[in-house]
Amino acid sequence: MISNIRLVKADGTEFPYHVNDLDKGATVVNQAKPQTLDYVLSNIPAGAYKQIKFGLGIKRELNTLDQVKFPKFYVATGANDTKMMWEWGTGYRFTKLEGFYEADNKEMSIHTGSTIEGTAGAYTQGVDAYREIVLDLTTNAVVGRKVPKITIYADFDKLLSGKTNTLTLKTGTGMGDNATPNIHTADQMVKFVDNLGGDGTSDIKGMFAISNVEN
Amino acid sequence: MKKTFGVLVLFFLFIACHKADIVEPIVEENPELSLAVPADFPEMNTSVAQNKPTKFGVALGEKLFNEKRFSVANTISCGSCHQKENAFADHHPKGVGVYDRVGLRNAPPVQNMAFMKFYNWDGNVLQLEKQPLVPIITHEEMNSSIVEVISKISAGGEYQKLFKKAFGDINITPDRIYRSIAQYEYTLISANSKYDKVKRNEGEVFTETEKRGYQAFLNKCATCHSTGLFTDQSFRNVGFPLNPSTEEAGRSRVTGIPSDYRSFRVPSLRNAEFTAPYGSFGQFAALIDVLNYFDNGVLDADNLDPILKANGNRIPLTETEKHDIISFIKTLSDEDFVGR
Known part of the structure; x- marks a missing residue:
């Protein structure tokens, strides 16, 4: 789940792309639906852009499953083939990886999402699974007469072999078991979050990298 | 005599009509209800002052609490699992929602909510206003959505009048739904049991068994089941049989703190007589089963409650003592509250 997209111009100024409107500025990238792999940003001011920032997940203020405010996003995330709502946390699932692992095809199901309560700087409980990603473009993307295309590569190998943690999947109901069907503890979940989206301090890229900018 | 009286009535009616012409349309007064804080209860949740x-x-x-159109099939209301006669809990081990879908945990009683800092078994909710949406959208509970709910209850115009009385205009909004349900729940205060009457010197006295039970309770239970709520609102792993669901991690699902693994909120003992079965997923059919389990010894764990660890996990x-303690727990039954 990608939101809070900001494009940084060569001169350092930021263009926020509908950062407070999930209907217009957030999207669910679903590997099972190839059409969701392309996301078109429209009405971008002309100019040269050197950097892209985005959120993996939804920032806390908007992570409330507000169906009235963002009906399109609510439908898109609640759809049967997506199910990106985390009902008990009344927020969205930020990432969801499901499948099988090892030779005997044990079930794997990793969901991430925030359980944070309170206001920024004074959180009272929970974990924040939202991550800000900052990527320098390999060459400036020039918005003008032509439409530039930025290709972002997400390396899922980082899920287990990330910059922050090296993880081994384990099936079971114990505290350290982290493979099925959801991660049992927010503690285990955060390790995956840090690998996928960075730890927010020393790693602000997570599994993401710019593979190409086409002008 | 009769004639004079008739004239007087007419005169008043005339005045009333005249006044109505010049003042705003009459809005019925909607007074705040005062919530009394019973003896030994903790302070109110700060959200109450905001709502x-x-x-x-x-x-x-x-x-709204009893509105079945909250569920996708119009079959389940909040009150379906939170039944007044059972202290707003029910007798299923785990919650049963639409199409008989079974949830993860035991439906907790809805009582004395205004005085609680944490809601649900794992304390994921800190403000009661944030709770109603959860069952509405959860697949195993009502499996609906707030927009669907608003659309259904808007039909017929009945609710518009009630929203106007409560909030000043006819708009039915998610926030008003959450706030009014929380307001109702804040008023569900149980503090009129035999125990309370004994404590308040209102003429009731404990029987010998209850008296012994109270002493045993103070010695062996009251560290956790403390204050007038009969819970210290802490989260503890007391080594109860484990929910086999791999979704269950107790409090650590919320906090991410390893020592919270399989920890649950200490439940209140008020009206426990009416809320069987017991435990986070209804592991125990009766109170005696809970006490026998504690006596026989609980499951060990790294984060087992230190008090249990210090006492050989039991x-x-x-x-x-078991018999006496159960007699005492029954003095916490509030017949007025459950309407029995």
Whole structure:
């Protein structure tokens, strides 16, 4: 789940792309639906852009499953083939990886999402699974007469072999078991979050990298 | 004599008509309800001050609490699992929602909510206003959505009048739904049991068994089941049989703190007589089963409650003590509250 997209111009100024409107500025990238792999940003001011920032997940203020405010996003995330709502946390699932692992095809199901309560700087409980990603473009993307295309590569190998943690999947109901069907503890979940989206301090890229900018 | 009286009535009617012409349309007064803090209860949750119960807010909340159109199939209301006669809990081990879908945990009683800092078994909710959406959208509970709910209850125009009385205009909004339900729940205060009457010196006295039970309770249970709520609102792993669901991690699902693994909120003992079965997923059919389990020894764990660890992973109890403690727990039954 990608939101809070900001494009940084060569001169350092930021263009926020509908950062407070999930209907217009957030999207669910679903590997099972190839059409969701392309996301078109429209009405971008002309100019040269050197950097892209985005959120993996939804920032806390908007992570409330507000169906009235963002009906399109609510439908898109609640759809049967997506199910990106985390009902008990009344927020969205930020990432969801499901499948099988090892030779005997044990079930794997990793969901991430925030359980944070309170206001920024004074959180009272929970974990924040939202991550800000900052990527320098390999060459400036020039918005003008032509439409530039930025290709972002997400390396899922980082899920287990990330910059922050090296993880081994384990099936079971114990505290350290982290493979099925959801991660049992927010503690285990955060390790995956840090690998996928960075730890927010020393790693602000997570599994993401710019593979190409086409002008 | 009769004639004079008739003239007087007419005169008053005339005045009333005349006044109505010049003042705003009459809005019915919607007074705030005062919530008394019973003895030994903790302070109120700070959210109550932000959403003070009013006469019509509470009335609306109660109606919404019992509104079956909250569920996708119009079969389940909040009150389906939170039944008044059972202290707003039910007798299923785990919650049963639409199409008989079974949830993860035991439906907790809805009582004395205004005085609680944490809601649900794992304390994921800290503000009661944030709770109603959860069952509405959860697949195993109502499996609906707030927009669907608003659309259904908007039909017929009945609710618009109630929202106007409660909130000043006819708009039915998610926030008003959550707030009115919370207002109603804030008024569900149980503090009129035999125990309370004994404590308040209102003429009731404990029987010998209850008296012994109270002493045993103070010695062996009251560290956790403390204050007038009969819970210290802490989260503890007391080594109860484990929920086999791999979704269950207790409090650590929320906090991410390893020592919270399989920890649950200490439940209140008020009205426990009416809320069987017991435990986070209804592991125990009766109170005696809970006490026998503590006496026989609980499951070990790294984060097992230190008090249990210090006592050989058990709470030793004689058969007489168990019997007495259950008698005492029954003095916490509030017949007025459950309407029995």
